[in-house]
Amino acid sequence: MIRLALISSAETAQAYGALSTRLRRAAWTAFAPLDSGGSGQALGQVTEATSAEELFTNQADVFDAVVIAADQASAGRLAKAASSLGKPVLAGAAGSNLTALGQADTLLMPAHPWRFLPSIQSVKRSLDAGKLGQAGLLRIHRWLPPGADVESQAERILPDADLACWLFGSAPESVWSLQSAANPGYIQFHLGFANDGMAMIDIAASLPSGGDYFSLTMIGGTGAAYADDHHNMNLLYSGGQPNAIRTSQGRADLGGQLQEFVDAISEQREPSVTPTDTATAVAVVEHILESADNRQVIGGKEGN
Amino acid sequence: MAETKTFRAGVFSVVKHCYLPRAVAAHPRFELVVVTDDADQPDWVHERNQKFADEFGIPYVRDVAKAIAEYDLDMAAVSPEAERHCDLAVRAADAGLHVIADKPMSTRLSECDRLVEAGQRNDVKFLLWNRNYLPAVVQTKEAIDSGAIGELQAIHVDFYFSKNAGPPKGSHAEGDPPINWLDRQMEAHADGSDGGVGKEAMGELEIEGIYPLGYIHMLTGQNVQRVFARTATHFHQANVDNDVDDLATVSLELGGGVVGSLCIGRIGAASHPDIGEIKIHVIGSEGGLVITEARPEVSIYYRDQPPLEFKNERIANENDFLLMDDFARALDTGSEPILNAKAGRDIAATVFAAVESGKTGQPVEVDC
Structure with missing residues (x-):
């Protein structure tokens, strides 16, 4: 124990x-x-x-x-x-x-609790089992109310940068980002991975208070996975237009992460998330912000 | 009741799946009176034209000028191979005919420019076929126009068609000849997946990009000014052999400070239970919109259901009828159709810029 x-x-x-x-x-x-x-x-x-x-x-x-x-x-x-x-x-x-x-x-x-969400775990298992074939396109939309979670944009985009690296199994070769002049809480980034993999991610911290939204699609060569809040909405009727209410994934993310920590100690092995993973994601975040500031492709190659 | 004119339409080639001339025929303000094409077209083109003419009980004339001269046409429904779209459309416009043309507008921007100029010179209306009247797209526009999400800041369209396109990537044995693009498209005619019919190979961006970019154009009212794209052949051997994309991602910078993106692919029938995952995400200053383009739909499952049959069916889809309504209104009142030649040309410019960006790995300014 x-x-x-x-x-x-x-x-x-x-x-x-x-x-x-x-x-x-x-x-x-x-x-x-x-x-x-x-x-x-x-x-x-x-x-x-x-x-x-x-x-x-x-x-x-x-x-x-x-x-x-x-x-x-x-x-x-x-x-x-x-x-x-x-x-x-x-x-x-x-x-x-x-x-x-x-x-x-x-x-x-x-x-990295985002990796342990049941929906994300399901996508990763499908990918690892070869059901989806070679990873081709990762699409993420993540919208949050202002100030919902973190202090900086770098912290805000770290989870999705990490998910992209994790699902493709490497850091991207190229990074291109765009920001919105009218919305400082908005950023989108476009990552290019080896073997023609690509990720397109938009993050907004400007939703009205009251709810957030997350959608992740992974398209592989032989299949696709859709982890989408839009698919998981129920309806609440209480007068006027019905309200959408999302079915909760509970705190299985915290539980799964904690159990992985305990198991890694017990089994005297490296945990599934390491400081190297964090370092990789942090470096990608830096490139994302650099691209947004400089309006340049970071990394990249001649064509793709 | 006021007398309304019925517009006489000539079908200027009908080699693809023929939704366009069928939509013309189905609208009470229009009637098909002739199918026509150039005499020097190959036999398969004549066979398809003749078959369509026979179905509608109208003549097939292998001489476009003669059909124009003899059938008192008001308009042309242009649906040949993609590389002939603009040529037939320009000839119709030069004869004073209004034009509805299938997508893509062309395989070359210079051809699009020629069509825009011909339309202006002859003062005729042009409608590029699109899906902007799908119920969910209309709902999106209404929500934006109502101010429900404030000023539009970002827009994203996911457009994944879950259709196959011949043998999967990697299925060729060593020494097999590359798949001929036109042969593959002709084979695909049977199941309606021949959206890229023509001699010139086209990627998914070129074939289908008009639809999501048409949404973006209508919903934002802005042109795309700069793109950054990644393109890949991920699914289909025909695309590999012909060096054209079947998966692409495009970052978009539009006028008015709007940003956005397009993800598009022909992802294969196994990858979605319906026609595909097609969604619109819009972020405004006061909120956001998440729209599934296929809704409303009805789910139908049954024993021994064919595996490729969509299990969710679109319903209440009046897109084709409403496009024709829109065109009739344009002819009646002089208004501009929902996707006119200039807008279609600018969307084509965006597509070509994205293809170039995919090849160079660098952002590309759009020639608008």
Whole structure:
């Protein structure tokens, strides 16, 4: 049984606490809040530190591995501290400051929860099983309300850059991006991969508050997969025009990611998401933003 | 009740799947009176023209000038191989006939320019066949025009036709000769997948690009100014052998600061239960629209259903009728058809720029 410590907000602790009964070969044993006064009560009977520093200093013997759900700057700092104790780390808000830790001997799994969504897992399994043939075109539309999730555009587009690299199995050879002069929360990017693979992705952080939208299509040589919120809408009638309500995928993303972390520790193997993956996605994001700023094709080749 | 004129239409070649002249015939304001083509066309062209003429009980005249002179035509329904579209259309326009032509407008931008000039010089109306009157597309336009999503900022069209196109990529044995494009298109006539009929091979961008770009043109009211494209042959051996795309992605920069994209492909029958995944995404200053172009539709499943039969059928599709209504209105009132020669030409320019960008790997300015 692997003993897990969580460093997070109380709200995130609620989400992880709800997953406790599904977790195999691991249990929560410690909690440290990011915000003063935050409680890990949702995790059950756990040792509660007053802070991450206090957890690392005084409670290091009550946990075997650490899950960090923090902003980018804190996640890097805390992951480094945990690694120095020899504790495996699952760190959220992964960014460039986390990738530098990837060389450490201790297991470090960057959190890429978008990969663990049931819909995305299904697409990936179909691709890996050869049902779709060679990956040809990845199309993603992701629309969000303003300020819904992250602080910067780089953070906002990281998940989709990562999904593209993951599904094609490599970084793109060329990058072309466009922004909207009228909408600073909008960007679209056009990636070219080896073997004529291509991805076309648009991300808008300008929807009115109240809901988001995600659609992913993967077209392969022999089949296609459509993971599309539009297909998964139900209708609510409460006067006037009906409202579309999306069927939830629950928090299977968090659960799947956490189990993969635990399994990698148990099986003494590399996790399915590594700091190298994050570094690749971060580099692609930099190219996307560079292309948008410079209006130049980044990378590329003579024709395709 | 006011007397309305019935327009006399000549069918100027009908070698492809013949939805265009059938739509003309089906509208009460129009009547087909003759099929015509040039005498020097190959036998298969004459056979298809004759077959259509026989079905409608009208003569087939192997002399275009003679048909124009003898049948008192008001308009021409032009549907030959793609490379002859503009030539027949220009000859009709020069004879003072209004023209409806099948897509694509041409395989060459210079031919499109010649047609635009002929239409202006002769003051005749021209309609390029399109799908802008599909119910979901009309709904999209109504939503945008109503201001429901504010000022339009970005538009994306996914246009994947789940049709096959002969042997799949990689199916050729070593030493097999390359697939002849025209032979393949003639073979495809049986199942209506001969959208690229002609001697000159065309990729999916050239064959079908008019439809999604027609949506974008109508919904934004803007021309595309610059494109960046990637093109590939991913599915079909005929496309590989003839070096034309069957999958393409195009980033679009339009007038008015609008940006957008087009993803298009002939993805094969196995890849979708219907005619394909065709969607329009629009982002405005106040919201967004997600539209499935095929709706409304009805799902029909049954025992021993043929595997290639679409399991979801479009319903309430009045596109063909409404296009003809639109054209009749243009002839009656002098209004411009929903996709006129200039707009069709500018869309063709976008397609050719995208093809060039796909080859060079660089953005290309559109000649509009």
